[in-house]
Amino acid sequence: MRKWLALVVLALAALPAFAQQAAAPPAPANPFFEEWTTPFGVPPFGQIKEAHYLPAFKEGIARERQEIDAIANAPQAPTFANTLEALDQAGEFLDRVQIVFYGQLSAETNDTLQGIAKEVAPMLSALNDDINLNEALFARVKGVWEKRDALGLTQEQKKLVEEQYKDFVRGGANLDPKGKERLRAINKELSLIGLRFGDNVLKETNAFRLVIEKEEDLTGLPLGVVSAAADAAKGAKLEGKWVFGLQAPSIWPFLQYADNRELRRQILTAYVTRGDHGDASDNKTILSKVAALRAEKAQLLGYKTWADFVLDRNMAKVPAKVYGLLDQLWTPALGVAHKEAADIQAAIKAGGQEFKLEPWDWRYYSEKVKKARYDFDEETLRPYFKLDNVRDGGFYVANKLYGITFTERTDIPKYHPEVRTFEVKDADGSHLGVFMTDFHPRPGKRGGAWSGRYRNQYFKDGKDVRPIVVNVCNFFRPTGDTPALLSLEEVETLFHEFGHGLHSLFSRVHYKGVSRVPRDFVELPSQIMESWVLEPEVLKVYAKHWKTGEVIPGELVAKVDRARRYGQGFASVEYLAASYLDMDWHTLSQPREENATAFENASMAKIHMMPEIIVRYRSPYFSHIFGPGGGYSAGYYSYIWAEVLVADAFQAFKEKGIFDQATAKSFRTNILERPGTEDAMTVYVRFRGHEPSVEPLLAKRGLEEAPIPKAN
Numbered sequence: 001m002r003k004w005l006a007l008v009v010l011a012l013a014a015l016p017a018f019a020q021q022a023a024a025p026p027a028p029a030n031p032f033f034e035e036w037t038t039p040f041g042v043p044p045f046g047q048i049k050e051a052h053y054l055p056a057f058k059e060g061i062a063r064e065r066q067e068i069d070a071i072a073n074a075p076q077a078p079t080f081a082n083t084l085e086a087l088d089q090a091g092e093f094l095d096r097v098q099i100v101f102y103g104q105l106s107a108e109t110n111d112t113l114q115g116i117a118k119e120v121a122p123m124l125s126a127l128n129d130d131i132n133l134n135e136a137l138f139a140r141v142k143g144v145w146e147k148r149d150a151l152g153l154t155q156e157q158k159k160l161v162e163e164q165y166k167d168f169v170r171g172g173a174n175l176d177p178k179g180k181e182r183l184r185a186i187n188k189e190l191s192l193i194g195l196r197f198g199d200n201v202l203k204e205t206n207a208f209r210l211v212i213e214k215e216e217d218l219t220g221l222p223l224g225v226v227s228a229a230a231d232a233a234k235g236a237k238l239e240g241k242w243v244f245g246l247q248a249p250s251i252w253p254f255l256q257y258a259d260n261r262e263l264r265r266q267i268l269t270a271y272v273t274r275g276d277h278g279d280a281s282d283n284k285t286i287l288s289k290v291a292a293l294r295a296e297k298a299q300l301l302g303y304k305t306w307a308d309f310v311l312d313r314n315m316a317k318v319p320a321k322v323y324g325l326l327d328q329l330w331t332p333a334l335g336v337a338h339k340e341a342a343d344i345q346a347a348i349k350a351g352g353q354e355f356k357l358e359p360w361d362w363r364y365y366s367e368k369v370k371k372a373r374y375d376f377d378e379e380t381l382r383p384y385f386k387l388d389n390v391r392d393g394g395f396y397v398a399n400k401l402y403g404i405t406f407t408e409r410t411d412i413p414k415y416h417p418e419v420r421t422f423e424v425k426d427a428d429g430s431h432l433g434v435f436m437t438d439f440h441p442r443p444g445k446r447g448g449a450w451s452g453r454y455r456n457q458y459f460k461d462g463k464d465v466r467p468i469v470v471n472v473c474n475f476f477r478p479t480g481d482t483p484a485l486l487s488l489e490e491v492e493t494l495f496h497e498f499g500h501g502l503h504s505l506f507s508r509v510h511y512k513g514v515s516r517v518p519r520d521f522v523e524l525p526s527q528i529m530e531s532w533v534l535e536p537e538v539l540k541v542y543a544k545h546w547k548t549g550e551v552i553p554g555e556l557v558a559k560v561d562r563a564r565r566y567g568q569g570f571a572s573v574e575y576l577a578a579s580y581l582d583m584d585w586h587t588l589s590q591p592r593e594e595n596a597t598a599f600e601n602a603s604m605a606k607i608h609m610m611p612e613i614i615v616r617y618r619s620p621y622f623s624h625i626f627g628p629g630g631g632y633s634a635g636y637y638s639y640i641w642a643e644v645l646v647a648d649a650f651q652a653f654k655e656k657g658i659f660d661q662a663t664a665k666s667f668r669t670n671i672l673e674r675p676g677t678e679d680a681m682t683v684y685v686r687f688r689g690h691e692p693s694v695e696p697l698l699a700k701r702g703l704e705e706a707p708i709p710k711a712n
């Protein structure tokens with residue numbers, strides 16, 4: 001049936017071109033309607049034009065509707081194969097469009113793509129609702145679900161039945177007609193206002209520019225930072241000046257190093273007031289609306305709050321468990337942060353100044369205290385962290401652990417000249433997947449770093465189709481003769497995203513429906529990769545001075561190790577406060593729009609947040625939880641949850657050797673290869689032998705000396 005459809009569609013698509021043939025050359029066909037003959041079937045980025053997306057989306061939605069109808073109205077009695085498996089395979093055409101489109105929307109966007117995103121959001125949300133609320137379909141799924149234990153299914157198949165059934169229930173299948181109608185309206189509105197929230201953050205981030213005209217305002221800043229700012233000025237046609245912005249590689253070094261206190265105040269104030277100016281880009285009303293709609297949706301579906309709805313599918317399961325972990329960490333973290341504040345205040349005084357420590361002073365003086373105390377300046381590391389070498393360091397670790405190899409290929413399509421493409425092979429030489437890197441900032445790229453995919457691993461007609469993975473970051477680009485050099489934090493970011501990449505590359509599941517990983521588990525594969533960054537055996541391979549080739553000196557690494565614990569109070573408080581804020585927004589038991597400012601203030605007051613530290617994300621730019629998709633709503637805690645898992649899991653490698661093959665094999669099979677096919681805690685315990693405990697993390701963060709409230 002699908003083949004027949006494709007033929008009709010191709011014939012239709014060819015018509016207009018044929019009619020025009022006499023006058024103009026035929027319009028290039030829409031690549032989404034064709035098979036891709038590129039190496040490994042990588043999307044033919046060069047041929048995909050903006051105009052191709054919308055027709056492809058419409059076609060994909062139409063096809064998926066037909067596929068779903070065929071399953072729902074099949075005359076045969078429902079079976080695993082004709083219902084659950086068929087449902088899992090539906091939507092292949094749309095999947096291919098979506099994965100390319102949303103990849104580009106994040107990494108290489110423009111107004112046109114953003115317009116398309118807005119146009120398709122309600123269409124996709126309606127399709128989703130039409131599937132979830134299709135009564136005939138749900139009856140068939142439920143029929144199979146009820147008999148699931150008697151069908152002789154594999155573990156993976158049984159999990160698929162359970163997950164799909166749950167998808168329907170969570171999608172409103174059990175609601176009465178009035179409830180279903182209301183749910184549709186909520187979903188549609190959420191999909192639209194989430195996009196608006198994200199657009200506003202991007203707009204507000206790009207709108208601010210700190211233009212420096214006098215050289216003396218640059219004192220304290222490292223040379224690399226200054227020349228990047230000069231390049232940015234050139235790009236903005238402000239030759240001879242220096243431009244700083246709110247993107248990570250610009251604002252954080254500025255706050256860390258710029259001597260000019262007033263300019264530090266200006267740039268931080270611009271950063272923390274994004275989406276909070278009471279103008280057209282203000283996000284406060286939007287986010288209150290999002291929280292209220294989520295609360296209403298959760299209650300419609302029988303959950304007390306949105307957090308209960310979300311956590312039901314996570315390792316944590318219930319809000320109390322999340323608050324329990326946060327509370328366990330908060331008190332020691334706040335204690336250490338207060339000590340750090342006292343140190344900083346003393347440093348200000350020692351410098352002959354009288355002012356009270358403010359948020360724009362923290363990073364600057366913390367750096368000075370750290371330098372004085374540990375004789376350590378982070379910038380001395382940068383020359384040892386040449387981007388290409390660091391990337392190869394990641395490849396080295398993956399090779400030592402799992403035997404896989406990365407070979408650069410120049411014949412694979414890319415969507416930007418700065419993208420690099422690699423073929424990944426398994427230890428036995430078989431093809432494992434394609435890995436792409438896209439490392440430098442561009443105006444069309446959103447901030448931060450992430451790992452994405454241009455094809456998920458899946459099985460088609462019994463054949464294992466391997467994934468196409470991309471790591472997208474915003475690292476310093478090369479300036480003049482100097483190659484791209486990373487800070488230690490950026491090195492960790494690279495390893496982190498590479499860990500997500502490996503997770504995708506290793507995937508070997510038979511059904512799309514079981515490839516979903518709980519939000520509070522998904523950061524384990526990424527964060528654990530950071531554990532290898534400072535291992536001497538690994539440093540030897542990648543941390544070589546870009547000019548002299550000298551390996552990073554051992555005593556410098558020892559200093560890093562000591563110095564890193566400094567500042568953990570700040571980092572923990574800044575992060576944990578954001579986790580509380582997220583949980584507070586999503587444990588609203590009344591679907592009522594709150595005053596965003598008052599709500600945030602109350603949330604921070606409740607935990608006795610210190611005024612010298614600003615929560616890592618204030619509500620109006622907390623894209624993780626309010627942005628498109630809102631993937632981290634009631635889930636921002638998952639980073640620290642994962643850190644608990646990571647500290648505990650890396651102990652296993654520490655005990656047996658950081659490249660111990662048996663441990664690596666167990667980690668690959670249990671944690672990386674079969675995401676979502678079993679309960680996450682079950683597979684973790686199978687790898688580790690016991691449930692994780694919080695102590696290794698407290699030790700790692702240097703928080704173990706402060707009093708720890710008893711665990712519940």
Ligand SMILES: [Zn+2]
Pocket residue numbers: 496500523526
């Ligand atoms: Zn991550």
